[in-house]
Amino acid sequence: MSDFFQRLEERSRKINSLLCVGLDPRHAIQPDMGAADSVSGMIEENKRIIQATSSYALAYKPNIAFYEALGAPGLQALEITLELIPDEIPVILDAKRGDIGATALAYERAVFGHLNADAVTLSPYMGRDSVEPFINHSKTAAFILCKTSNPGSGDLQLLSQNDGEPLYVRVAEIAGSWGQNVGLVVAGNDLDALRAIRARHPEMWFLSPGIGAQGGSMLEAVEAGVNSRGTGIIPVVARGISQAEDPEAAAAALVSELNEAVEKVLAKRKNEGAGHAGSPGDLLKDRVLSGLIDARCFKTGEFTLKSGERSPFYIDLRRVMSYPSLLKDVARAYARLIHELRREGKDFDHIAGIPVAALPLATAVSMETGIPMIFPRMNAKSHGTGNTVEGNWKSGEKVLLLDDLITRGTSKIEALDILKEAGLKVEHLAVLIERGERGRKDMTAAGIDLRSFARLDEFLPHCVRKGLIQEDELESLMKYARS
Ligand SMILES: O=P(O)(O)OC[C@H]1O[C@H](OP(=O)(O)OP(=O)(O)O)[C@H](O)[C@@H]1O
Numbered sequence: 001m002s003d004f005f006q007r008l009e010e011r012s013r014k015i016n017s018l019l020c021v022g023l024d025p026r027h028a029i030q031p032d033m034g035a036a037d038s039v040s041g042m043i044e045e046n047k048r049i050i051q052a053t054s055s056y057a058l059a060y061k062p063n064i065a066f067y068e069a070l071g072a073p074g075l076q077a078l079e080i081t082l083e084l085i086p087d088e089i090p091v092i093l094d095a096k097r098g099d100i101g102a103t104a105l106a107y108e109r110a111v112f113g114h115l116n117a118d119a120v121t122l123s124p125y126m127g128r129d130s131v132e133p134f135i136n137h138s139k140t141a142a143f144i145l146c147k148t149s150n151p152g153s154g155d156l157q158l159l160s161q162n163d164g165e166p167l168y169v170r171v172a173e174i175a176g177s178w179g180q181n182v183g184l185v186v187a188g189n190d191l192d193a194l195r196a197i198r199a200r201h202p203e204m205w206f207l208s209p210g211i212g213a214q215g216g217s218m219l220e221a222v223e224a225g226v227n228s229r230g231t232g233i234i235p236v237v238a239r240g241i242s243q244a245e246d247p248e249a250a251a252a253a254l255v256s257e258l259n260e261a262v263e264k265v266l267a268k269r270k271n272e273g274a275g276h277a278g279s280p281g282d283l284l285k286d287r288v289l290s291g292l293i294d295a296r297c298f299k300t301g302e303f304t305l306k307s308g309e310r311s312p313f314y315i316d317l318r319r320v321m322s323y324p325s326l327l328k329d330v331a332r333a334y335a336r337l338i339h340e341l342r343r344e345g346k347d348f349d350h351i352a353g354i355p356v357a358a359l360p361l362a363t364a365v366s367m368e369t370g371i372p373m374i375f376p377r378m379n380a381k382s383h384g385t386g387n388t389v390e391g392n393w394k395s396g397e398k399v400l401l402l403d404d405l406i407t408r409g410t411s412k413i414e415a416l417d418i419l420k421e422a423g424l425k426v427e428h429l430a431v432l433i434e435r436g437e438r439g440r441k442d443m444t445a446a447g448i449d450l451r452s453f454a455r456l457d458e459f460l461p462h463c464v465r466k467g468l469i470q471e472d473e474l475e476s477l478m479k480y481a482r483s
């Protein structure tokens with residue numbers, strides 16, 4: 001852990017608080033106030049807040065815009081404010097900087113050199129070099145804007161990526177690779193974002209505005225964002241304190257609300273036990289698995305499978321094509337698997353869907369990823385072209401085999417033989433659902449690397465939640481799947 005985050009961790013234990021107090025005096029944007037009054041008013045207001053809250057504040061966060069708006073006197077008010085803050089309390093300067101080269105260096109000098117702040121907020125959109133000067137010091141840190149609390153935050157931050165995840169998930173992943181001195185701004189009023197990012201970054205510190213005046217609930221934000229040590233989230237409150245009649249009482253009340261929330265959440269997690277079913281924060285997986293149930297893709301009864309075995313349930317993914325928005329999510333799910341493979345350096349000239357169930361799915365995946373589709377004919381065509389593999393392909397090209405699900409891999413081996421016979425290279429198989437453990441064993445024996453989006457033990461609990469199967473049936477179905 002970096003020195004800055006270590007310092008936060010220690011101070012949070014010492015004063016038993018995670019609260020960050022915003023110092024955002026709005027004098028400059030109040031039209032009836034003259035500049036001189038504004039400057040002295042700002043200092044007075046900040047003095048009053050700091051004196052009232054210094055034993056409750058894990059950190060202070062002045063937003064530089066309210067000071068810059070008054071020009072040189074405003075910046076002087078900021079400098080005086082920073083001097084009023086006791087040395088042991090970290091200052092996070094909310095500046096949302098982001099520029100390159102010498103400019104980034106100049107911003108860094110202003111923030112950490114001249115103003116002597118301990119941390120800063122930065123925009124990630126100009127990339128690593130724009131952040132680099134701020135994260136090279138062991139004592140200071142940068143909070144990267146990941147998912148913000150404003151109404152327009154979704155315009156860019158929610159844009160769906162090739163793997164189906166919103167852009168902010170990718171931002172968190174990239175920022176997380178920038179080293180130890182990096183935290184994230186994750187809105188306290190966006191519980192989905194808090195959950196999604198916490199699930200992927202169990203230890204990172206989040207600066208979380210959006211609670212109170214912007215509508216977020218302290219308990220819900222803590223529930224979604226606190227880490228396993230009961231820290232890692234810094235709820236920011238500005239107006240809730242500065243506009244309170246008694247800022248000290250307001251801060252004290254917020255801290256006890258916050259601490260109660262942390263205790264409640266940790267106790268609840270302990271009761272639930274580690275590793276409970278499902279993966280919290282995996283929004284795409286939740287959506288797809290629930291969507292399959294809503295589309296009645298899961299059926300109980302007596303079924304004969306492709307392998308000839310009997311089964312007490314059947315997953316009919318042919319129905320997905322009748323639900324366009326589910327089909328789109330399913331395509332994103334496969335795209336996630338392809339994205340993972342590409343990150344491992346594996347790439348493909350074609351996706352080959354196995355007829356019949358996987359044909360509409362592979363078409364959607366091809367459109368989602370831009371990888372051209374082909375398919376093997378399970379029965380060679382005896383008229384027309386006589387093709388065994390349809391589409392535009394050449395011998396020697398690399399193919400990702402794609403099927404809806406895997407039980408034993410019977411149909412995969414048949415498809416593999418046809419593709420190999422045509423001179424295509426197949427080493428990987430992607431499926432949406434892995435029905436049990438035997439399919440994986442069969443694929444390993446055939447030299448095929450299997451990637452699945454969800455396993456049956458992740459799917460069945462959704463069926464219980466949606467009332468499709470009873471809790472007591474779950475165990476026997478799981479047992480069947482494992483047998
Ligand atoms: O893992 P496996 O042992 O291969 O079994 C699973 C396969 O069986 C089904 O296809 P099926 O051949 O029944 O029908 P389809 O023509 O509708 O795809 C299903 O769509 C899977 O592709």
Ligand SMILES: O=C(O)c1cc(=O)[nH]c(=O)[nH]1
Nearest residue numbers: 305306307314315316407
């Ligand atoms: O193994 C199979 O044939 C099979 C199982 C299942 O759940 N769904 C399906 O379409 N096929």
